[in-house]
Amino acid sequence: MASMVFSDCSTSATARLGPFQKRISGQAFQLRTLVSFPWRPTNRFLVHSTSSRFRSSSTIASAMSTDTAAKIIDGKSVAKQIRDEIAGDIVKLKNATGIVPGLAVILVGSRKDSQTYVRNKKKACEAVGIMSYEANLPEDSTEEEVIKSITGFNNDPSVHGILVQLPLPRHMNEENILNSVGIEKDVDGFHPLNIGRLSMQGRDPLFVPCTPKGCMELLHRYGVEIKGKRAVVIGRSNIVGMPAALLLQRENATVSIVHSYTKNPEEITRQADIVISAVGVANLVRGSWIKPGAVVIDVGINPVDDAESPKGYRLVGDVCYEEACKVASAITPVPGGVGPMTIAMLLSNTLSSAKRIHNFQ
Numbered sequence: 001m002a003s004m005v006f007s008d009c010s011t012s013a014t015a016r017l018g019p020f021q022k023r024i025s026g027q028a029f030q031l032r033t034l035v036s037f038p039w040r041p042t043n044r045f046l047v048h049s050t051s052s053r054f055r056s057s058s059t060i061a062s063a064m065s066t067d068t069a070a071k072i073i074d075g076k077s078v079a080k081q082i083r084d085e086i087a088g089d090i091v092k093l094k095n096a097t098g099i100v101p102g103l104a105v106i107l108v109g110s111r112k113d114s115q116t117y118v119r120n121k122k123k124a125c126e127a128v129g130i131m132s133y134e135a136n137l138p139e140d141s142t143e144e145e146v147i148k149s150i151t152g153f154n155n156d157p158s159v160h161g162i163l164v165q166l167p168l169p170r171h172m173n174e175e176n177i178l179n180s181v182g183i184e185k186d187v188d189g190f191h192p193l194n195i196g197r198l199s200m201q202g203r204d205p206l207f208v209p210c211t212p213k214g215c216m217e218l219l220h221r222y223g224v225e226i227k228g229k230r231a232v233v234i235g236r237s238n239i240v241g242m243p244a245a246l247l248l249q250r251e252n253a254t255v256s257i258v259h260s261y262t263k264n265p266e267e268i269t270r271q272a273d274i275v276i277s278a279v280g281v282a283n284l285v286r287g288s289w290i291k292p293g294a295v296v297i298d299v300g301i302n303p304v305d306d307a308e309s310p311k312g313y314r315l316v317g318d319v320c321y322e323e324a325c326k327v328a329s330a331i332t333p334v335p336g337g338v339g340p341m342t343i344a345m346l347l348s349n350t351l352s353s354a355k356r357i358h359n360f361q
């Protein structure tokens, strides 16, 4: 259900606030006077400014210390570029080996949002030349039936990646189901062996979870320095927050994790050069939470009522965009930020899997 919309971000949806958190209301946010983050846009992407989409990089650099508008990290266009690269690689793989990468998606139940996500993944696969396979199981399926479907895809040589759409119906044990995905086809990177390797020094997972991988890819492609920087990840879920924190740490950031029991999340977040927010609460992160010049990656996808939209709602992130724009040096929009990157990383993981299984460099 969509929550109330507050166009000025003056109130966030409080339903999921943790026990120690107070709502922050009407607090004035700091205006940026000095940008401390060394913003270095690469030439690979045009960096759009919220105030002028067509400035040159040098203008952007000189504007950093005085301007009040963050640069938009354009996930939609980066994702398109990655999809184009993947499509080219798939043609090469097919011409050299005859192999076509295949992704199987298992959807249990009939949640509208999950059906939409699965449909979008299927379309994205078709567009780059990945074969997509789908198993739709009824809501009242047993755990054994889901595992049987996964086992079928584990044993199917035309399938190189398996994704079990989450959330699963409540009566199912998510752990048992995700454990049954073959580690070499675990393109979501949710298998405990993959997560375990991600968390260990000197080990590498076969796959990195798509959303955090997409966040890192955005930081890399926009030339954001990570080593030695302070990063705060808000949220610690298995699928986003926790692996995002591990990835930042692997690249030598100093990482803090803010969760629903964190006291004074605002103060902790304000220390960060890089903020990744993955909570699911609209407008939780106010401008006052952001250190001037920080880079903000907003993973949250939250529907809010909007009578002017044909659907009656629109999507916003966890971060109060209008406020954060005035403080951050760069920020991802919602939609058009991390979301498209998640899908691009899923395609990328599926292609890597096909290459690895068939020993293609």
Ligand SMILES: NC(=O)C1=CN([C@@H]2O[C@H](COP(=O)(O)OP(=O)(O)OC[C@H]3O[C@@H](n4cnc5c(N)ncnc54)[C@H](OP(=O)(O)O)[C@@H]3O)[C@@H](O)[C@H]2O)C=CC1
Residues within 6 Å of the ligand: 016, 017, 018, 021, 211, 234, 235, 236, 237, 238, 239, 240, 241, 258, 259, 260, 261, 265, 278, 279, 280, 281, 284, 299, 300, 301, 302, 338, 339, 340, 342
């Ligand atoms: N753009 C994309 O591609 C994707 C977007 N999403 C979106 O990202 C958001 C998070 O998803 P997901 O990780 O699956 O969500 P979960 O509900 O699994 O996790 C939410 C996390 O946020 C923490 N949290 C909840 N309330 C607060 C609060 N008030 N202050 C600080 N931390 C809080 C929780 O803490 P605790 O652990 O203490 O409960 C938990 O760790 C959602 O909006 C989801 O739709 C998700 C996947 C992909």
Ligand SMILES: Nc1nc(=O)c2c([nH]1)NC[C@@H]1CN(c3ccc(C(=O)N[C@@H](CCC(=O)O)C(=O)O)cc3)C=[N+]21
Residues within 6 Å of the ligand: 117, 163, 164, 165, 166, 167, 188, 210, 211, 301, 315, 334, 335, 336, 337, 338, 339, 340, 342, 343
């Ligand atoms: N096994 C599994 N793997 C997942 O990766 C997974 C999942 N289950 N369950 C649900 C979440 C959510 N998720 C999103 C993917 C793309 C967008 C996306 O493309 N969003 C668009 C907007 C889409 C719209 O307009 O509806 C955007 O942000 O621009 C959003 C969210 C993946 N998830």
